[in-house]
Amino acid sequence: MANNIRILNKCIPWYPSSYLLPRISGLLQAREYSRPTSFPDYFQNPVFRKEDQAKLIESSELSKIAALPMKPPAVYETSSVYHDPLVNKLINHVMEMGKKQLARSLVEKSFENIKRAQIERYHLATTPEAKAKIELDPKKILHKAIENAKPLLQLQPIKRGGITYQVPGPITEKRSLFLAIKWLLEATYEKERTVHFPKQFAWELLDAANNTGKVVKRKQDLHRLCEANRAYAHYRWQ
Amino acid sequence: MLSRSWRHLCRRYSQAVTFRTTENSPSQHNEKQEGLFYTMNPDLCKQLFGHGGFPKSFQLQTKTFTETAIMVRQPALDLMNCIRASDMDKPVIRYVLYGEKGTGKSLTIAHLLHYVHEEGYLIVHVPWVSEWLRRVPRHKEMSNSQTREGLVDLPLDAAAWLIHFKSQNQTLLKSGDLKISKDYVWSKRETTEAGAPLAALVEHGISRVKYACDVVDALVDELKILSTNKQCKTFVAIDGFNSFFYPLTRLNTPTKKKVKPEEVTLTNSFLKLTNNDWSNGAIVVTADQLAVPDDHQESYLPRYLLYKKGFEHLDPFVPIEVGRYNEKEFLCCAEYYRDRLWLRGPKEIETELKFTSACNPYRFMEQCAPL
Numbered sequence: 262m263a264n265n266i267r268i269l270n271k272c273i274p275w276y277p278s279s280y281l282l283p284r285i286s287g288l289l290q291a292r293e294y295s296r297p298t299s300f301p302d303y304f305q306n307p308v309f310r311k312e313d314q315a316k317l318i319e320s321s322e323l324s325k326i327a328a329l330p331m332k333p334p335a336v337y338e339t340s341s342v343y344h345d346p347l348v349n350k351l352i353n354h355v356m357e358m359g360k361k362q363l364a365r366s367l368v369e370k371s372f373e374n375i376k377r378a379q380i381e382r383y384h385l386a387t388t389p390e391a392k393a394k395i396e397l398d399p400k401k402i403l404h405k406a407i408e409n410a411k412p413l414l415q416l417q418p419i420k421r422g423g424i425t426y427q428v429p430g431p432i433t434e435k436r437s438l439f440l441a442i443k444w445l446l447e448a449t450y451e452k453e454r455t456v457h458f459p460k461q462f463a464w465e466l467l468d469a470a471n472n473t474g475k476v477v478k479r480k481q482d483l484h485r486l487c488e489a490n491r492a493y494a495h496y497r498w499q
Numbered sequence: 500m501l502s503r504s505w506r507h508l509c510r511r512y513s514q515a516v517t518f519r520t521t522e523n524s525p526s527q528h529n530e531k532q533e534g535l536f537y538t539m540n541p542d543l544c545k546q547l548f549g550h551g552g553f554p555k556s557f558q559l560q561t562k563t564f565t566e567t568a569i570m571v572r573q574p575a576l577d578l579m580n581c582i583r584a585s586d587m588d589k590p591v592i593r594y595v596l597y598g599e600k601g602t603g604k605s606l607t608i609a610h611l612l613h614y615v616h617e618e619g620y621l622i623v624h625v626p627w628v629s630e631w632l633r634r635v636p637r638h639k640e641m642s643n644s645q646t647r648e649g650l651v652d653l654p655l656d657a658a659a660w661l662i663h664f665k666s667q668n669q670t671l672l673k674s675g676d677l678k679i680s681k682d683y684v685w686s687k688r689e690t691t692e693a694g695a696p697l698a699a700l701v702e703h704g705i706s707r708v709k710y711a712c713d714v715v716d717a718l719v720d721e722l723k724i725l726s727t728n729k730q731c732k733t734f735v736a737i738d739g740f741n742s743f744f745y746p747l748t749r750l751n752t753p754t755k756k757k758v759k760p761e762e763v764t765l766t767n768s769f770l771k772l773t774n775n776d777w778s779n780g781a782i783v784v785t786a787d788q789l790a791v792p793d794d795h796q797e798s799y800l801p802r803y804l805l806y807k808k809g810f811e812h813l814d815p816f817v818p819i820e821v822g823r824y825n826e827k828e829f830l831c832c833a834e835y836y837r838d839r840l841w842l843r844g845p846k847e848i849e850t851e852l853k854f855t856s857a858c859n860p861y862r863f864m865e866q867c868a869p870l
Contacts, residue, residue, distance in 0.1 A: 341851060342844060342845060342847060342848045342851060343844075343848070343851075343870060368869075369868065369869035370869075372868070372869035372870075373868040373869050376841075376868065376869070377559075377563050380563055380839075380840050380841075381562075381563065383840065384565050397840055397843065398843060399869065399870075
């Protein structure tokens, strides 16, 4: 049986999967492997969230993909209530040398610090309105901080007539997310030696969520520079 | 079918649970309050645990929650009943608390301390034995004992402990009914005479740190005599007791010789206190995996942790297991965390957390932290 499948696999030409099968994208958490894996191209990314599965069932797409081969979900792709793709992304950015457990514990520790700070603030607040204003969920704070740190424009060096101009232009969603996380981490790494990462990261996130702090300033500086260089904008297409 | 059972589970968890009891005096606690949280008075808390006694993580929690709330659990209730029912004329009964890491042995002791404080016991409480034997800060004060040959003193630790002892027994020491039975000669000029109040002895140890270890030793002798003579009731609580029996400590003498626990004067004093050659009191010790290094943490059972030596030293004792949360305790705890804003989100998560933390109190607390 297994042998047959192997032969069958060999028969299928190695086209990119989009030619072969309609890829169910959009809904999924696409996981692209950087290195060649044991999974051939036509293997689909797994649908591991219950919500996503429900959506598939609703749109009656499930029957289409039920028989397709699927990659197994990775350990971090869970159907837990707490699963958050952005947090996973952040953990991967914090990670060094593949030490994921350490990275995860650092991020979780900084969430804990945020929570403690916010709960303390909550208890100090006297009026119910002031209390209602305080955001206690660290994940929401993370989302807000990253939203505030995302740049809307970027500068591209373009060479025209022997001179390199810094030309402002639009930025893709992916790159702006990358820059936001990178800036947040770079701001965190500029710390005193005695302050630990989780503490500093918590402060940076809280600052960014309040639209203040180093990261937001960096974004605004970039925007200002883009505004100053708007005269070069036509180099993008000329 | 699955969705229905899921819904059932959710409904069961969504029921409002009373998680707090207004009965704040531990002597009134009984089976009715089991699994509920009671709040400790902040002043009393400072008096009893100002110099250690709570685990560090719990200390942090009290700050975040702005209150000190302890769950009334079965082991503590059992122990209270035992202490109440025991015959005080007989030699003291020794209780050994054991259990997995993070199940609440130290907090059970804290609850008991509150209880015995109310009952008017004299408290001898060692917050964490490993603090003396296994934790080596940059400047650990060590000296060779003057009175006992070949033994090592930890004067600063002993003095710190005496301060702890003094603050825990403020009222009893102030009344001055407790008198010393014999003369103690510290040096040519310094003596503590027979008939002086116990507080004077403690004060001497705090002000003359050099003699702190000898004072502790004298104090142990005096306490035994006092409680056997029915002048006071003594409650001994030692957390991480098995640290006394691990073959080596992390201490080094100035000549780079490894120190064994039995070569430390404090060890000898407290082992003397845990002998059952006195009466009118109770002894509660814990056998804790965290008190010994990683290579001796395979089991949490007292025989393994205490070694043969410690087991025979304590024998006969009453073992009391502190276990993980049961169904009701878990629900109460989750509800309490929700009340304190420590846990948020939909109700289903509690089932998830229950599985992932395996109802271990510490792990449950930790897993709630980043949520």
